[in-house]
Amino acid sequence: MHKRDIYKSLMAGVTCLLISIPVFGDAGEGISINGATLKRDGNKMNVGMELSFPTLKVGSTGAAVITPMIVGEAADTLRLPSVGIYGRTSWYASRRNDRMPSDDTADRLLRYNKNMAPVEYLQAVDYEDWMNGSELVVECAEYGCAGCNKGAVITELARYKNIKYEPTLMYQAVVGDGEKVRELSGRAYVDFPVNRTELYPDYRRNTIEIAKIIATIDSVRNDEDITVTKITIKGYASPEGPYDNNIRLAKGRTATLTKYVQNLYNFPNGFIQTAYEPEDWEGLREYVVSSNIENREGILAIIDSNMAPDPKNSKLQSTYPAQYKFLLQTVYPGLRHSDYTIQYSIRSFSDPEEIRRLIKTAPQKLSLSEVYLAVRDLEPGSDEYNEIFETAARLFPNEPAASLNAANALLQRGDTIGAERYLERAGNSPEATYARGVLAAMNGDYEGGIKLMEQARSEGLAIDESVLDHVKEAAMYR
Secondary structure, X not given: OOHXXXXXXXXXXXXXXXXXXXXXXXXXXXXXXXXXXXXXXXXXXXXXXXXXXXXXXXXXXXXXXXEEEEEOOOXXXXXXXXEEEEOHHHHHHHHOOOOOOOOOOOOEEEEOOOOOOOEEXXXXXXXXXXXXXXXXXXXXXXXXXXXXXXXXXXXXXXXXXXXXXXXXXXXXXXXXXXXXXXEEEEEXXXXXXXXXXXXXXXXXXXXXXXXXXXXXXXXXXXXXXEEEEEEEEEEEOOOOOOHHHHHHHHHHHHHHHHHHHHHHHOXXXXXXXXXXXXXXXXXXXXXXXXXXXXXXXXXXXXXXXXXXXXXXXXXXHHHOHHHHHHHHHHOXXXXXXXXXXXXXXXXXXXXXXXXXXXXXXXXXXXXXXXHHHOOOOOOOOOHHHHHHHHHHHHHOOOOHHHHHHHHHHHHHOOOHHHHHXXXXXXXXXXXXXXXHHHHHHHOOOHHHXXXXXXHHHHOOOOOOHHHHHHHHHHHHOO
């Protein structure tokens, strides 16, 4: 086996070796190399070492030539400038450009003496791709009189390996969300004859408005996964007319509409809960605020005053008659409405395959913890695995854990830009702090990444020491 191959097998797995070792052959045994490094800096590969000669002996006509080399994992080799230590006669010959003791002239010539000072060797060369995984070796050759080669030793000093940072991701567990209670709401403009509370389904647009309520109830009532638990109807009247009469109208019209809906579905008495608002001043205010109506601030001042309803309406009519007429004709009709809410519960899901179907067809039925059950038997990092986490973040935008886990899924496939967006709303849990550390390290900010990871650990997150060691190693040999 070649001498260099022997050293390669002995040093396999070594990333950087700082040594002080005699490397010269049998004749001298006097050259030591200290602090050898092979390190990349941008587009340069830097070689550094200190040469010392504690017990070196070189004859008058001899020489020792030290040649560092960068040797790739394949057949690539780059010989670096050599250093030659020449005996007295050889030194003078070199000065006269006469015959040298070796066939190859050293790039840097030193004259031998018994008390030679250490020599710092620094060399920078252009980095090439084949140098990733390469070794720094040194060839020390001894020459005698007439240039005869008395032997050479090749020693490995250091190895360069660009360690790619491979993040360890920590997803945040989500416990059961409890009962899934949801609700749907809407607004219907059911019309009644003036000053009456009887409901006529075919009166004006009532067919359409009542159909809105029915469609909302049917959208959940006909789903076998859903149970309707409560319905609420609240009726509103507009501010014109005596307040006491408006109480009668709002209350009576709400009761009539409720009874109609209740009879359509045979709901038990009391299943539909009711409420009423005699005059919808809040609705009027919302319109005025969003409009460009003349005297808007004055109208709002009256609406916001502490006057009783009847004086307030009269004040509005007498102070701004033109605007009041406009409001009475175009806005007040819309203040006579019935708001409805259908509250329902959804059954639980536990089968991952069924959940994955629902994610595509009816994701609104799922809780966050159920969505995460869908990845239970999927390959981590697969497209479907990652897509489920992103879907969870879209379904639950106000859940920090959902955004954090979506960020982790994107980090796993190297999408740091997308992950950063999710981390903005991932909260401040130790897991979120750690994920921000991973993001920093993936973007090359290893120092910032390590700091964040150590912060997460100080906050109670269990981080194995090997995880931090890997980040530090990647930072050292990037």
